[in-house]
Structure formats: C-alpha cells, structure tokens
Amino acid sequence: MSESVVAAEHDYIGLSEFPTMETATTTMSDKTKTRDNNNDGLNFKATELRLGLPGSESPERVDTRFLSLNKTSCPVSGAKRVFSDAINESNKWVFSPGSTTATGDAGSGSGPGSSVVKDGKSTTFSKPAVPVKEKKNSATAPASKAQVVGWPPIRSFRKNSMASSQSQKPGNNSETEDAEAKSGPEQQPCLYVKVSMEGAPYLRKIDLKTYKSYLELSSALEKMFSCFTIGQFGSHGGCGRDGLNESRLTDLLRGSEYVVTYEDKDSDWMLVGDVPWEMFICSCKKLKIMKSSEAIGLAPRVMEKCRSRN
Amino acid sequence: MALRLPSKVLKHILSFIDSNEDRNSVSLVCKSWFETERKTRKRVFVGNCYAVTPAAVARRFPAMRSLTLKGKPHFADYNLVPDGWGGYACPWIESMAAKSPYLEEIRLKRMVVTDDCLERIAASFKNFKVLVLTSCEGFSTDGIAAIASTCRNLRVLELRECIVEDLGGDWLSYFPETSTSLVSLDFSCLDSEVKISDLERLVSRSPNLKSLKLNPAVTLDGLVSILRRAPQLTELGTGSFAAELKPEAFTKLSKAFSNCKQLQSLSGLWDVLPEYLPALYSVCPGLTSLNLSYATVRMPDLVELLRRCSKLQKLWVMDLIEDKGLEAVASYCKELRELRVFPSEPDLDATNIPVTEQGLVYVSKGCRKLESVLYFCVQFTNAALITIARKRPNLKCFRLCVIEPFAPDYKTNEPLDKGFKAIAEGCKDLRRLSVSGLLSDKAFKYIGKHAKKVRMLSIAFAGDSDLMLHHLLSGCESLKKLEIRDCPFGDTALLENAAKLETMRSLWMSSCFVSFGACKLLSQKMPRLNVEVIDEHPPKTRPESSPVERIYIYRTVAGPRMDTPEFVWTLHKNPEIGVSKLAIK
Numbered sequence A: 001m002s003e004s005v006v007a008a009e010h011d012y013i014g015l016s017e018f019p020t021m022e023t024a025t026t027t028m029s030d031k032t033k034t035r036d037n038n039n040d041g042l043n044f045k046a047t048e049l050r051l052g053l054p055g056s057e058s059p060e061r062v063d064t065r066f067l068s069l070n071k072t073s074c075p076v077s078g079a080k081r082v083f084s085d086a087i088n089e090s091n092k093w094v095f096s097p098g099s100t101t102a103t104g105d106a107g108s109g110s111g112p113g114s115s116v117v118k119d120g121k122s123t124t125f126s127k128p129a130v131p132v133k134e135k136k137n138s139a140t141a142p143a144s145k146a147q148v149v150g151w152p153p154i155r156s157f158r159k160n161s162m163a164s165s166q167s168q169k170p171g172n173n174s175e176t177e178d179a180e181a182k183s184g185p186e187q188q189p190c191l192y193v194k195v196s197m198e199g200a201p202y203l204r205k206i207d208l209k210t211y212k213s214y215l216e217l218s219s220a221l222e223k224m225f226s227c228f229t230i231g232q233f234g235s236h237g238g239c240g241r242d243g244l245n246e247s248r249l250t251d252l253l254r255g256s257e258y259v260v261t262y263e264d265k266d267s268d269w270m271l272v273g274d275v276p277w278e279m280f281i282c283s284c285k286k287l288k289i290m291k292s293s294e295a296i297g298l299a300p301r302v303m304e305k306c307r308s309r310n
Numbered sequence B: 001m002a003l004r005l006p007s008k009v010l011k012h013i014l015s016f017i018d019s020n021e022d023r024n025s026v027s028l029v030c031k032s033w034f035e036t037e038r039k040t041r042k043r044v045f046v047g048n049c050y051a052v053t054p055a056a057v058a059r060r061f062p063a064m065r066s067l068t069l070k071g072k073p074h075f076a077d078y079n080l081v082p083d084g085w086g087g088y089a090c091p092w093i094e095s096m097a098a099k100s101p102y103l104e105e106i107r108l109k110r111m112v113v114t115d116d117c118l119e120r121i122a123a124s125f126k127n128f129k130v131l132v133l134t135s136c137e138g139f140s141t142d143g144i145a146a147i148a149s150t151c152r153n154l155r156v157l158e159l160r161e162c163i164v165e166d167l168g169g170d171w172l173s174y175f176p177e178t179s180t181s182l183v184s185l186d187f188s189c190l191d192s193e194v195k196i197s198d199l200e201r202l203v204s205r206s207p208n209l210k211s212l213k214l215n216p217a218v219t220l221d222g223l224v225s226i227l228r229r230a231p232q233l234t235e236l237g238t239g240s241f242a243a244e245l246k247p248e249a250f251t252k253l254s255k256a257f258s259n260c261k262q263l264q265s266l267s268g269l270w271d272v273l274p275e276y277l278p279a280l281y282s283v284c285p286g287l288t289s290l291n292l293s294y295a296t297v298r299m300p301d302l303v304e305l306l307r308r309c310s311k312l313q314k315l316w317v318m319d320l321i322e323d324k325g326l327e328a329v330a331s332y333c334k335e336l337r338e339l340r341v342f343p344s345e346p347d348l349d350a351t352n353i354p355v356t357e358q359g360l361v362y363v364s365k366g367c368r369k370l371e372s373v374l375y376f377c378v379q380f381t382n383a384a385l386i387t388i389a390r391k392r393p394n395l396k397c398f399r400l401c402v403i404e405p406f407a408p409d410y411k412t413n414e415p416l417d418k419g420f421k422a423i424a425e426g427c428k429d430l431r432r433l434s435v436s437g438l439l440s441d442k443a444f445k446y447i448g449k450h451a452k453k454v455r456m457l458s459i460a461f462a463g464d465s466d467l468m469l470h471h472l473l474s475g476c477e478s479l480k481k482l483e484i485r486d487c488p489f490g491d492t493a494l495l496e497n498a499a500k501l502e503t504m505r506s507l508w509m510s511s512c513f514v515s516f517g518a519c520k521l522l523s524q525k526m527p528r529l530n531v532e533v534i535d536e537h538p539p540k541t542r543p544e545s546s547p548v549e550r551i552y553i554y555r556t557v558a559g560p561r562m563d564t565p566e567f568v569w570t571l572h573k574n575p576e577i578g579v580s581k582l583a584i585k
Helices: A024-034 A042-047 A064-073 A075-088 A156-168 A214-231 A246-254 A277-283 A300-309 B007-014 B020-026 B031-040 B054-060 B074-078 B090-099 B115-124 B141-150 B169-174 B196-204 B220-229 B247-258 B274-280 B299-306 B319-332 B357-366 B382-391 B417-426 B441-450 B466-475 B491-496 B516-525
Strands: A116-118 A121-123 A192-197 A204-207 A258-263 A269-271 A286-291 B043-046 B066-070 B105-109 B130-134 B137-140 B156-160 B163-165 B184-186 B211-213 B235-237 B265-267 B289-291 B314-318 B338-342 B372-377 B397-402 B432-435 B456-460 B481-485 B506-510 B529-534 B550-555 B568-571
Touching: A156 A192, A192 A214, A192 B163, A204 A214, A214 A286, B007 B031, B020 B031, B020 B043, B054 B090, B066 B090, B074 B481, B074 B506, B090 B115, B115 B137, B115 B141, B137 B141, B141 B156, B141 B163, B141 B169, B169 B196, B196 B220, B220 B247, B247 B274, B274 B299, B299 B319, B314 B319, B319 B338, B319 B357, B338 B357, B357 B372, B357 B382, B382 B417, B417 B432, B417 B441, B432 B441, B441 B466, B466 B481, B466 B491, B491 B516, B516 B529, B516 B568
Parallel strands: A192 A286, B043 B066, B066 B105, B105 B130, B130 B156, B137 B163, B156 B184, B184 B211, B211 B235, B235 B265, B265 B289, B289 B314, B314 B338, B338 B372, B372 B397, B397 B432, B432 B456, B456 B481, B481 B506
Antiparallel strands: A116 A121, A192 A204, A258 A269, A258 A286, B506 B550, B529 B550, B529 B568
C-alpha cells in the first residue's frame, strides 16, 4: 500500500495547496486533473486528515458576508449557491481577512482572522472564485448524490435499514437518477458494512460508497483502527496516547501482520483486493481485519502477498 | 425555632415523590432533607455520564436500584461525533458492582458497552432485572448470551438500534431452561438468524412475556409460530415480511394476528408487501402505537390500514403517506399524540418528497391531542407554521426538518422567521424544538423571547450572526441542551453568556466560527465546565484566532475526563498549562 497521507503539507484544514482568491481561476484549472464527478480535488480530499466518516464531506462554513450579501438580492438562489458550493468543493473555511474577493468585500462582521503559521509557512485561507453552479444543472452532476455529514439528520441505523431494503426491491423510487443510470450500488444512498478487527473491543460501520478505490478504503481502515492496534500495546478501554503514531500502524499493516477480508454475498470469506472495485462493493457484506496467520487458509494469494510485502 | 419533621415522616412523604426533578428540588431545601432524599432515591438519572463520577453517585444514593446513563452528545446519532470519542460504560459498571450490588436496572443511551462490561453486569448484580441499551455499540452477541444465561431474574432485555457484533443466533439458547421471567425482549437490531425452534421454546416458557421485537431475519412463518405461542403480547415488532405471497401464508398470518387480542403496539414490518397488510386489520382497532417507518408501502394501502386505527396515539410513518394520507390520518386518528414522518429517500438532492407542509397542517387541524411532531419535508411556509401554532398550542415537541438547507418560505421567499415566531409564542409548553430552513437572527430573537420552557434546541444552517446565539442563551430560561451546527456564530455571544452554560447540561457547536482563543478563555472563566475541543490537529500549534471544528461544553463536578482520545482536547483551567490531555502514561 502506498503512503496515503501526505504529511506536513496539509495544514489542519488541508488548504495549503489552494490559492488565494485572486489566483483562483488560474489554479483551478490545475486542479481539474484531479476532478472526479465534478468534486474538485476529490483525491486530495480522500487523503486529507479529517474527522467524520472518511471520504464524506462537511459543508463549508457559510461566511456571513455571503449570507447578508445574497439576501438583499436574491435570497433563495444566493443561499442555494453558497450551499451548493459547500458541497461541490473540497473543505475550505471561508474567512474574512483583508483579501479582496471576487464577490466584493462586504463590511459586515466576519469571522476570525485567518493566517495560520505552521512549519514556518503562513497561509491565508480564502475561498477561490469558483464559478457558481446551481445544484441541478451542472453538466457533470454526479450519479451519486451530494453528501453532507449528518444531514439530513437521520440515524445511521435507519439509513442502513432503508438501504438494505431498497436493494431488495427492484424498480423502486429511483426516478431521480440521472440519465446515465449506474448499476445497483449507485442507486443506494449509502452502503454501510460492518468492519471488525481481531482483538478490537468493538466494531465500526463504514459506508463503502464514500470510497472510490481500494486505496481510499485501506487508508480509511488504517486510520480507523490505528487506535486499536496501538491500544494493544497500551491501556485498553480507549484509544491509547502512548505516543505511538500512524506510521507504526502502517508498518504493522504493511508488514504481514494483518489482512483485510470480506464476506461476500455467498457468505464466503475472501481477501479484499482480488476483484475489481465495482464488483467488490456489489458483493461485500462485511469486512474483517484479521491476522495474516489466521487468513492463510483463505486463499493462496495471502501467502503471496505476504511475501511481496516483505 | 424551626419545626423539624422527623425523618421518618419525611421519608414517608418522599416515598410518594417519583419525579427526579422534584426530588432534586427537595434535596436543596436543607441538609436533613438532602440526607433523607438521597437515602431514599431508587431511580437515578445521569444525563451526562461525564458530569459526575460513578463513585460520587454510588455514594450519594445508597438505595439506588435503577440507573439511567447517557453518554455521547445527541449529534453522535448523525455521525458528527467521531468514533472513539468516549462514553464508556465500564467505569460505571465497575463502580456500581463494588458499591451498589443491589442494582436491578441499567439503561444506557449512546454509550460504548463491551462484552466484558456485560459479563460484569451479569456477575455482579444478583437481582438484575432490566437492561435497556439504546444506540449503544461495542459489544457482541456473546455479551448478550452472558446476560441471558446468568441473570435469572431478568425481565427486560432491549437492544434498541445498537451496533452489535453479531456472532450468530446462539445467544437465544442461553436463557434458562426452566421458565423465564421475561416480560420484554427486543433484538430487532441484530442481523443474523436465530433458530426459530429456540425462539419458540423461549416464548413458550416465558409466561409473562408482553413485549417482543424480532429482527428482520425472522420470517413470516416464524412470526406466525411465535404469535400462536404468545397471543398475550401487547407489543410486537415483526420480522421481515419479504416473502412470496402465498394464500395459505396470508390466512395463517391473519388468524395468528386475530388471536392477539391485547396487541397495542406494532412495529418492524420491514419490506412489508401491501398484500399482507389486510392480515393486520383485526388488530388495528386496538392499536395505540404503530411504527410503519420501515414499511415502503404506498399511500392508498396506508390509508386503508390507518382508517381502522381509531385509537392510535403514536404514528411513525414514511413520507410515502403523502399529504393525502395525512389528511386521512387527521380524520380517522383522533387520538393521535405523536407523529413522525421520515423521508423515504434521505438524500440532499431529493426533491420528489411526497409530503409538503400541507400534510402537517391537516394533522394539526384534525388531531386535537397532537403534542409531538417530527417532520421531514423539502420546504415549508410561514403560513403553515402559523396555522399549526394556532391550531395546536398544546405542542410539546416540535422538530421540523426542512431538508433543503436555507430553504425560505417557498411562496413568499422570506425567511421562516414569522413561522417559528408563531410556534414559540403560541406553543407555551414547548419543551423541545428543532428549527430548519432559512432563518435570520430575528427568528432567534423571537425564540429567546417566547420559548421559556424549551429545554432542548437543535439548530442547523441558520442565522446571520452572533446575535442569534446571544438571543438564545440570554432568553431561553429553561434551556438545558443546545446543539448547533453550521451557523455563523463566533466568540462574543459565547463569552458573554458564559454563566448560562453552567445552568445547562451541554452545548454542542460544530462548523461554527468559535475560535480556539475563546474556548481557552471560556474554560478559564468557568472552571466547572469541561470545554472539549474535538479536532484532529493539536490546538497548541494553532493561533488563538483559528476556528475550532467542534466543541462540546458541559457542566461537570467530575473535572476533566481521563479517557479522551487523541482528537479531543479538554482545555485546562490553568492558562499556563493551556491544553491538557491528562495522559495516563
């Protein structure tokens, strides 16, 4: 597995790559090469250190300027505009600082100052002047729906139950899909599977649809279970703070110690990574991270993989 | 020269007081009342497991028989609290095992419970009777098996919407072979199949069983067989109805239901096919509670069912019921007290949600006893809110979720300020309020001014400025829990109303504009609050002005907690120390 977290370059919000507003238009085009489903910088997003479900996005902060500015003119579209930007862009704080912006510098009370010093580098956060997109008529609207963490406020238990019941019913209410209808998993709002790890005190649930590749999935799992592996060396009952860090975990995971397996539709346990991603998310029912020694009977490839990693 | 009631007399008087709020007031009168009250309190409720230490609770209430604990903040339900945040039940169980061995009932909500924990419960409390776990996680069916096998007097075992590592259905066979004292069993959140024969035998030897909630893995055949053995049930959660419709199956089901003459509450109904609904008709006239929120059935079938439910008090349903269906509910279900309408497609982009504000207006007009509402829809109008407030001033809980953030009144394009003003002003007994849609500071000025009894307030994507938070904190006298996400609030309001926070249970703010510096200042100013910053990056390397992703502030007499994970920082009261992790090692 390649290094999935870019160290030090990412400040806590993950904005250091992003330009100030003035240079936004030019650099945005640079970002297009990472475009995926019209979500700018999706690959960056996937590797950003963030809280919340890995791969999911939180909406942008709504800058007070935008709200008050847009209200006087056209509240509905203005507000929508801001929010659609929230979904369509990667995480960015919207700050006030003295930077003049394309939308003008409204004098209304604005957020706190924004320069951050990290590793001697000073970055000003501001929102690039991305061309405004209305939610519906974007030509590259993704087949999967926009996701905001925790909104609408529905318990994941309910979401899961509905997701699994929808998968059983063909021809259900998926008329809202775009013309390019995708296969099964795309029509579900989310695809939660349980992930358990040997020796971990409890299991987690993740939404497979928020990942686009095995790489994303594995980095998310690494992150999620790092505290368990660390915990094995330290106190139990919570995440350890022994100073063991992620690199220790990645060593553990890359070393032959753990493999990720999954239970498919036929209730067979398979090694994750053998089949193409699309096929995998169609058939995966649960995930389990087990010790390589336990997984030996699973497939001859396990041994192969162990050898190739070492 | 004060007259003193002999403690025996006081004790007798207090034995009639059940409400903990009243008991809390009693305990403030004077020392002797405090002493008598604490020695007689049997049911203890701790709304925030970090507000007080388990040892202190055990010490104060030696007669405790029932303990209810809540852990994670409410927004954890919507994935806003990262895994590993906390809320561990173990320290409580350990403490109670040592100090309150006569504990009989434990109810936990949003806590992390391990198998060890469950085994400890089973081993430590000889007369254990009631275990209710709501939205908990961290345990497997092995832990459940331990409870089932060891707690000989178990009456209630309910797993409500928990995340359980399901190792198979064996746990069911661990109940004692002789008759059990089970009154209520809820395993609806488990995934795997249980052996029907095990379930049948269990039901047959549980003569007191009144409430049974099956998991989706139980088939229709299984359900029929269970109902035959337990016609005395008052609450039933069915398994999955997703089976091919066969005429004999339908008849059997119908007959089984018609034998359940005492059934009052019905839930489950996963994947129910409309053709099966008539099998339920016989129980409809007696139903007071019906949960159809997992039933993807269309309006006409729903109406056909609901028009027979004249005694219905609680209805949970999906938006497939449409406005027309709600109009029917308004005319047939005159006893309705609680209505929840969930979206069938919980997506941000969904625009074809079949209910509109009109549906709720119908119910508000027709159901005089309506007092609790949870309603999801795409957009709303001020006029509708005003009508609802006028018609139903007796509302106690009003949670409106306009799915589209910042959606204004779609007829007038104005914010929904006037509408929520009407709600706050008109519904004088309102205790819980969730607002949504486009709202300006005015709305919150009204809420602060009128909503004097609101205890819990949830806000998302709203307001213009700090003023909103200020209105709420300075106005809402009874406010106990405030949760806010994605609103442009900053430091001023928070710091100005710092004292208010000690009168509240907790405040959650995420994706707002609260700066790290303000958090520090707050924690220094208010030593009896835990100011927890949830953030992936160490606050020490950030300047004071940088905004904080999530904060959770709660009053506590237990001091900063010792079990915070890497990404939670309890700001230290001592400004020199700054940020303390209180690492164990």
